[in-house]
Amino acid sequence: MKLNKNIETILGCEKEYADADIVVFGAPFDSTASYRPGTRFASRTIRAESYNMETYSPYLELDLEENSLVFDAGELELSLGNTQKTLETIYDFTKNLINDEKLPFMIGGEHLVTLGAVRAAAEKYPNLHIIHFDAHADLRDEFLGTKFSHATVLHRCHDILGDGRIFQFGIRSGERAEIEWGREHVRTRMFDFSGLEKIIKTLADVPIYFTVDLDVLDPSVFPGTGTPEAGGVTFNDLRLAMNAVSAMNIVGTDMVELSPPCDLSGMSNTVALKLLREFLLALSANEK
Amino acid sequence: MKLNKNIETILGCEKEYADADIVVFGAPFDSTASYRPGTRFASRTIRAESYNMETYSPYLELDLEENSLVFDAGELELSLGNTQKTLETIYDFTKNLINDEKLPFMIGGEHLVTLGAVRAAAEKYPNLHIIHFDAHADLRDEFLGTKFSHATVLHRCHDILGDGRIFQFGIRSGERAEIEWGREHVRTRMFDFSGLEKIIKTLADVPIYFTVDLDVLDPSVFPGTGTPEAGGVTFNDLRLAMNAVSAMNIVGTDMVELSPPCDLSGMSNTVALKLLREFLLALSANEK
Amino acid sequence: MKLNKNIETILGCEKEYADADIVVFGAPFDSTASYRPGTRFASRTIRAESYNMETYSPYLELDLEENSLVFDAGELELSLGNTQKTLETIYDFTKNLINDEKLPFMIGGEHLVTLGAVRAAAEKYPNLHIIHFDAHADLRDEFLGTKFSHATVLHRCHDILGDGRIFQFGIRSGERAEIEWGREHVRTRMFDFSGLEKIIKTLADVPIYFTVDLDVLDPSVFPGTGTPEAGGVTFNDLRLAMNAVSAMNIVGTDMVELSPPCDLSGMSNTVALKLLREFLLALSANEK
Amino acid sequence: MKLNKNIETILGCEKEYADADIVVFGAPFDSTASYRPGTRFASRTIRAESYNMETYSPYLELDLEENSLVFDAGELELSLGNTQKTLETIYDFTKNLINDEKLPFMIGGEHLVTLGAVRAAAEKYPNLHIIHFDAHADLRDEFLGTKFSHATVLHRCHDILGDGRIFQFGIRSGERAEIEWGREHVRTRMFDFSGLEKIIKTLADVPIYFTVDLDVLDPSVFPGTGTPEAGGVTFNDLRLAMNAVSAMNIVGTDMVELSPPCDLSGMSNTVALKLLREFLLALSANEK
């Protein structure tokens, strides 16, 4: 017999690196998680769940095998407990992808991983804007004595981008101070996706980093996250909003904060994987 | 003292066999489950949960004790791992029930158990049609190297019934090939129950086998199933749709794919039991 | 160093007793729970979860630290298995709070704990009325051979208050007899909160005891309860209804039937805590 | 077809009542449990697990089907939250069994259920002695403001039997006061079963009530209990000790404190069921 080593990839992400236009990779880091950790397991769980989902989308009538060119780069090896080194690793990897003209698609991990990728994207695209879906504003300046935390990550992105470049949707949690700070420096739509279509039009030609904190979903749909926040959006709300954003000029993207150990039923894993499939197909359709 | 042996029945299914017009029984088989097994525990779990639910429906203002004649036949003894023998056991038992002029009401188990009951019903009623509620099309011709699988069961039913006799609702998952095959051979309503009322009228006098795969529900409502699919219907959607179907000429029915171990909160068990109660009452009301 | 003993309070309930106008306390009793016990852990779990939620409400734009005066009295020490003694302990404590002109806010425990508090409130306010949110009517006269049970608690309250003083919302479960009894003696709105606004106006000046059985929520939102009932209200439905009630003349209130062990994801705990925060803020805003 | 109602019995307990010499029954009560409740589910869980264990013992080379005469009376209907009524129900049922010359074998529930059975046995056998296996002394006079609790049950038994009639083994937990009280009034062997053989000889002809609190086992073997205590005995230790006791003149017995929800692996259920099988076979062998 001839046998090759055992290869495992995320659903339908089976192209060679050279042929791919999108590169998915895991960023298994949750060291700053202030409540229940576990997001470090998200990307490898999504990979493991992949053998159980179809590559075909009945919503889009497209199939990952035929209609996308995605490579799965596996997991980054990150320094748990060493936040700066972790951010550098993510920055370096993302930068290399961008230089190779791939679209980086990172799967967290906690939300702080976004900062590493945004640094790389902003370096390449000085006019970078961020579309941010989340339950939490993540705009604190400091949290638990550190500037680098899942709770401060958008404030750190603002350090790079400045005022008026960050557009938040679905926010329903924050301390008074950060919400007030947000009113002056970013554009925040509370609770839902109202106004998204208009902003998509306004920013039609601008390079976009799109970050989706999956806890924007209602916990009934997505209990598998460290800090569930009641009152969120539905699966179809989020699917459609992500589909709309896919038409923008996206230069980097991520999905973060799935924490598999928080949901023993496993349904959160399948929700995340299904959103990933739909978004990869939508991105691929727009690519052409 | 005089003491009898310990009898356990499903909620309100306490009539004698001779007096019953509906017979509920468990088909604890999940050998072809391709992802997370566990549906074998569904019927006995529903029986065990029964002491905790009222027999009275506030929706229908009817009570199982007064308004129904249902016998609980307990569990079939099935040959796990031996699919053909299992299907024969189900076929034989269902056939006997039909011969005794009882309405068979099977509780799965995985969806393949439906095939055994449909064989018996189609034999008796050559003009049998199927109403099928599900998240998955289950129309593959082969899966994992076998023709007999939860993923092929409706294709096997089509082998018996032929084109135009199967009506699917709520479907939101399938591979491209089976969805396309379905377009030619069955009538599929994607995502929801639109058009159900019209089909009920069209098929008013036709003998109907009605199969409900409970994963047609959204996973937020019903995480206790092996392959949860985001984007499903609500409890009230399904309750009302089942209620509507109860007015048809139903000659056999089942509820499948509850997998108790997948939902440690137990709420899926109570959802299934409540739908069972509502549907038994609706069937009984139409019987008269 | 100078170090004080370790103090733990519910989210934002950090005022001194003398300064507080609302007093929150736990009533960890679940001895009559007929199905899955565990509500005894609710109040201490809510306290433990508190370090993970913001004190600020983005709905009300108010903050517990600035906009409320709440004291957390910790846990009552109740006699598990001794129902009468437990009710007396709750009665005594509530009476003392009322005498001190505090608003008692009890966190169950099972629903029977309400009876102890209602006794104290009715003694002080002979014209007491009850607003009752619940999935279950709780109107049986006897259950499992006892008059004092979570399933009889509103009937016992009726013993004190008499006809026409109890207003139920969201009810979707009961046996036929209790539902029929309810039609004559209390006002029951099935399934939802329709008509609540009108009743709030009608009872504008009447002293109100407000009891919220959290299982009025749909199990998808709130699986962490002993007897989940499909078909319930959403988080926002309940939040808004509680907000509306907060404008009434509330002289005592409780939130009951959170059972943390029933929901390993923990989301039910956060739902309960968030509703507590919103309701405390709404009450405090009305207080002024 | 002729079909009978669904009968479910504990493993091998399938004789008719009239023919049985041992009667097993469940006492699903846990209202005084001071920590994690759940023992109410023990007897029905053991019944449900029974289809998965052999009736044959490779230790004794005996088979329940051939070598025992046991009837399973199912579950007592107990008044949760009403301790006195519950004890009376147990007392009445046990008394009837004794009058019918059956050996009562109760499956708890919490340890307080023993008191009901001991009352009946002591009435019939004034010289009753108790053999007590447990991790906890259960000798408090009062606990949480009540005289009737799982923590006081052996003290209550002592109220009936007086000094020198209770023999405890395996005890490794208690407050100082109850341990000291025990030194004067009962015979306590700490930590293990040393001295058991001698006591068996001494009490050879005395009527014995034998109560086994399964938490005498080490939590590694038996995590499924409300108050696990490290440092307990092994499965084989307990099996052999119970086997030795089976040779005494046992007039009543129980196994208590299995709490299925505390052990999601289910192994505690099988440990309890296996000990039940071994003990029933040993009792039956001695009966002849």
Next chain:
Amino acid sequence: MKLNKNIETILGCEKEYADADIVVFGAPFDSTASYRPGTRFASRTIRAESYNMETYSPYLELDLEENSLVFDAGELELSLGNTQKTLETIYDFTKNLINDEKLPFMIGGEHLVTLGAVRAAAEKYPNLHIIHFDAHADLRDEFLGTKFSHATVLHRCHDILGDGRIFQFGIRSGERAEIEWGREHVRTRMFDFSGLEKIIKTLADVPIYFTVDLDVLDPSVFPGTGTPEAGGVTFNDLRLAMNAVSAMNIVGTDMVELSPPCDLSGMSNTVALKLLREFLLALSANEK
């Protein structure tokens, strides 16, 4: 950048196929499991857990990276529900490995998978003997109406090998009939490994298929299995016994019946992986 597809292997099994002398592969099949299914997840779980264990054994002072030549072939694709086809797939694959002069090391799956590998090994080695570690005799002739089941697998092996070729250790469960059948046709050591050393000497030059059902371990050590049996051996007992067997002329081997979903703590996964490491190292040391 140059990036390769994501490769995942079992701990230290990282050689190329051509260079390997041992080939590990998964046989994810549990269709005949009569109680709690889930062993289908064993091999992929062991692979996923591998990144968390050292390749170095402090017992043997050997390291998989330096001291072994093992290839991980990944998962066989088996026909769930189609037992015969599954056995053929295993037979074919094992036969190819033997023809390539590799030692097949299968990770179940349920115990029936052993039959496929034994067929291939017995074909090549007509004098094949089996060393069998297990809690259960697995010697039934038929179970649940089928000849092919985890409960009959050693009887089916006996069909091939005949009397006196199967040596069982650790057995502590069976029905009377199969235990008695076993006394005539196989050599069974009940409860432990006594006599193993002697048999190893006696069979020094005979080709051995060695099958380890991990439920031979006590459930306290290994709760992660479908049918836990109290009274088993310790981790060190099993490690040493496997080490002893490694010196025999092993021509095929397997480890079966790990069921990850049965043990949420995950410790059973690590026990299985550690035994795998130790056994691979012991086999490799003997190879040289």
Next chain:
Amino acid sequence: MKLNKNIETILGCEKEYADADIVVFGAPFDSTASYRPGTRFASRTIRAESYNMETYSPYLELDLEENSLVFDAGELELSLGNTQKTLETIYDFTKNLINDEKLPFMIGGEHLVTLGAVRAAAEKYPNLHIIHFDAHADLRDEFLGTKFSHATVLHRCHDILGDGRIFQFGIRSGERAEIEWGREHVRTRMFDFSGLEKIIKTLADVPIYFTVDLDVLDPSVFPGTGTPEAGGVTFNDLRLAMNAVSAMNIVGTDMVELSPPCDLSGMSNTVALKLLREFLLALSANEK
């Protein structure tokens, strides 16, 4: 009424700070955990479990209320994700305790927290030695790209103390390189506590920091830890070994690596709390 704020302390640790000779505190940090995080919840879980355990030890016949002077300082507020800042916070707090002539007793958290306390102790006691109980050597120089990790903590302690000052017991896991490094620089007893008594005598007058990684216990006893290692010591082994060490000149101590989410049965929490009680009593007895 007069009511004080809700105080919660660890079992029996109820003295005032000024009166205490031992100070227990939590160090809820697990940012470098390389596998399953969750130890951050250990100290608060132990506090919450405390209401369910007796203060009296039947082993020592001593009671925390009468025979100890312990203050519970609650939880340190640590910077998750910021390892250096966290170690400084621990260092500062420990130093203050030592200056106040208290014995610091830290409850982790992951093992890296030990480094902060050892820094403070070594500063005060230049001749500090370490007694280290653990399954893992924790002697790597670097792990996942960082020098500061649970896997390197004893190497970092060696940086401070130098050769021959660290005595390890129970070790059964490590990579080859660290085990070999350990042979030259520390004294390691593999697998068990052999030789402990001799070392206790040898180091009778030396200041000792005693660190107990609870995963030295066998996972059957203590599954509630991130990296369970089969083949560990029993509860009584560890209890007795800790008791022996309590007679040394201990100047600082900790218990680390309990991870409550890893053990849903909760027994690991009670094992940790019981060992804490026994060790506090033993320390207090030696203090006098």
